[in-house]
Amino acid sequence: MTAENGISRRAALVKLGIFLNGIVGAALAVPILRYLLSPVTRERRTGYDSWLLLGGLDQFPAGQTRLATYKNPVVNAWDGETGDIACWVRNVDDQKFQVFAINCAHLGCPVRWFAQSNLFMCPCHGGAYYQDGSRASGPPERGLFQYRYKVEGGKLLIKAGEMPTPGQPVANKAGGKTTCA
Amino acid sequence: MRLIQKVGEWLDLRLQLGAPIRETAGHPVPRETASWFYVFGSAALTCFMFQIVTGILLALIYVPSAGEAWNSLQTLNHGVSLGWFIRALHGWGSNFMVAIVLIHMVQVFLFGAYKFPRELTWIVGVFLLLVTLGMAFTGQVLRFDQDAYWGLGIGASIASRVPIIGPWAVNLMLGGPIIAGATLSRFFALHVFVIPGLLIAFVGVHLLLVLKLGINEWPMPGRIVRRATYMQEYRELTHKQGIPFVPEAVWKDILFSGFILFAIAVCAVHFGPFGPSGQPDPTIIQTAPRPDFFFLWLYALLSFLPPSAETPILLIGPAVGLIVLLVLPFVAGEGEKSWRRRPIAVLTILLVAVGLGSLTHLAEHTPWSPVMDAWSSQPIPSEFLHGRTALERHGALVFQAKQCHNCHSLDDKGGQRGPALDRVALRLTEDQLIRQVIQGGGNMPAYGKNLSPAETTALVAFLETLHPANQKPARNASQAVTLGASEVSPR
Secondary structure, eight states, rough: OOOOHHHHHHHHHHHHHHHHHHHHHHHHHHHHHHHTEEEEEEHHHTTOEEEEEEGGGGSTTTTOEEEEEESSSSSGGGGGGGEEEEEEEEESSOOEEEEEEBBOTOOOBBBBETTTTTEEEEETOOEEEEEESSSEEOOOSOOOEEEEEEEEEEEEEEEEOSOOOOOOOHHHOOOTTOOOO | HHHHHHHHHHHHHHHHHHHHHHHHHEEEEOOGGSSSGOOOHHHHHHHHHHHHHHHHHTTOOOOOOOTTHHHHHHIIIISSTTTHHHHHHHHHHHHHHHHHHHHHHHHHHHTTTTTTTTTHHHHHHHHHHHHHHHHHHHHHSSOSSHHHHHHHHHHHHHHHTTTTTTTHHHHHHHHHSSSSHHHHHHHIIIIIIIIIHHHHHHHHHHHHEEEHOOOOOOOOOOEEEOTTTHHHHHHHHHHHHHHIIIIIIIHHHHHHHHHHHHHHHHHHHOOOOOOOOOOOOOTTTOOOOOOOOHHHHHHHHHHHOOOOHHHHHHHHHHHHHHHHHHHHHHEEEEEEGGGGGGHHHHHHHEEEEEEEEHHHHHHOOOSSSOOOHHHHHHHOGGTTTTOOOHHHHHHHHHHHHTTTTGOOOTBSSSSSSOOOOTTTHHHSSSHHHHHHHHHHOSSSOOOTTTTHHHHHHHHHHHHTTOOTTTOOOOOHHHHHHHHHHHHHTTT
16 A cells, blocks of 8 residues: 555545535534524414403493503513513494504504594604504604404404514504404 | 743743744834824723623623513612622723724724725724624613613514515514513523624634734825735835834833723713613503614614615615625725825715714704603793683693694703794794694694694694794785685675
8 A cells, every 4th residue: 555545545534524524514504403493483383473362341441542461472481571562452432443563663662642642652763653553654654563353252352472573464464554353 | 030930931831832922022013003093903802801801790690581681680780799880891891892993993994904905804893893783782682671672672673674584584583473581592692602702703813914914004195005015015114114012012002901991990980880771571661762872873863764765774774884894995905095195085984973973962862752741741831821812822731732742842842853833823824834733744643633623723823822022923925815806706
């Protein structure tokens, strides 16, 4: 066996070693990526939203808009207060409701209801919405996000579970002036 | 002393680091670079090391859990001896670090240091700026209070606007469907492991490049950088007229770094730690979240961009800015280094500084936000009510009760979202006022459905009184003529 042969065999072994490491690395990358992407893949499989109880209808008098809170369906024990989410419930005429997300359609800050002027106002960049959630002024491009709702046995339920953001296709469908249920 | 020397010799025989360290420390640098203008890079590094130390100290107490983070900060502030001081040092250290990195960047830009052969040094520097800002943002999130919570909401809203993958980007950023424990955990991992790791790696490459290529010489007007000759010229500059970095240049770096650490400590003692503000409870909506100082300009920009242009500018703007910074050394890799011969460079810096400064100043006053409690906490000054009729006073009541005051100021009290109304009657006639109130427009909501005709009449009657005593309110000059004509026309 010549020295040249010896070197080329070692070089081949190095290459083999790198190749084997590459295969093991690629095989490990799959579970690592799946772990990293779990917040996304889970959403695609089952979705985060589910029907949640907001409260009895007596808490939401006709013609008024009231703050309601619910516990997010997907929470961990260490989430603390962040699992409690607020929303605005408008009882239009005891038959029709509107449930608005607390998040401004501009950049997600919490909007406040002013019953006297029938406006929602956002403290961050000055967005304002009318009582039906449609855009009144300011930087938002659209009306407030709305949750789907249903009334069962004198209780108001909404379909929620995910923070609404401007890019969500679902949020866009239910938003603006379109009514829900 | 002899013992120390002996231990040193024993170690060096094995490590063999003494000679290379001495050689590196004493490497020649151009004489003029021993300047107070050249101290910012080392000061930024000092700040970074200081942040590592104070960060580790905070990690001894801090709990990266959504349910406990805020409480652990309270413990740091009030329950642990001098915990507040370590928090203040870390917070102020962060502000100083961002500021010094920016000053360093301006200095090397104006001194042409990004030109041949230091293009890569500049590019790594751009990444260092990005990771420094990344540290500042993720650090703000770890101070898990109301500002952090809603700031994450803003980040998620921006991320969601990315075409196609937006909603997934939000889930990935938040670690789930909402801002919660998983969100804080991943920002903790970013702030404590990922980004500092990148920072250390980039700093290593940045420093290596500075040592390999030498510090940028003092730019002289007329001394042109040419790829063909520069290396030779620089070698002559350093070897013929150069001075050893240690000790002839380094003492200014050491003094300035010491001064910066002292300034951080003084700010920490005097101003104390940053927050935390209210608890991160999303059901507490009586809050006006604001970002930290170095992101205030962005906060202002987001309220001024026209709605239709906002998403493209938000998504494309940062990419364009990054590409401009990365391409700069290749476009302007040769030529004049001196800022005296580069007016466009100086103008660019001035424009960016004025732009960012103005936006930051505006964000500290947020004139675009309604003053949420003006209608109930800021009474109309009495001079606007004195000697008014009952109808006009009722109009003033409508003005308060319908929250007009939240957006419109009287005598500098109230919101600045809409125009001040002290002299509105000079600008708008009665008809125009009625139209504006009922139909809105020009970024004002329409109040037609929220005001009864009687309330509108009273409100406009009040607004009609808002003019200086010696100036008459605006009137429609053609009204008398047209009314007269209409009276005449039936004939």
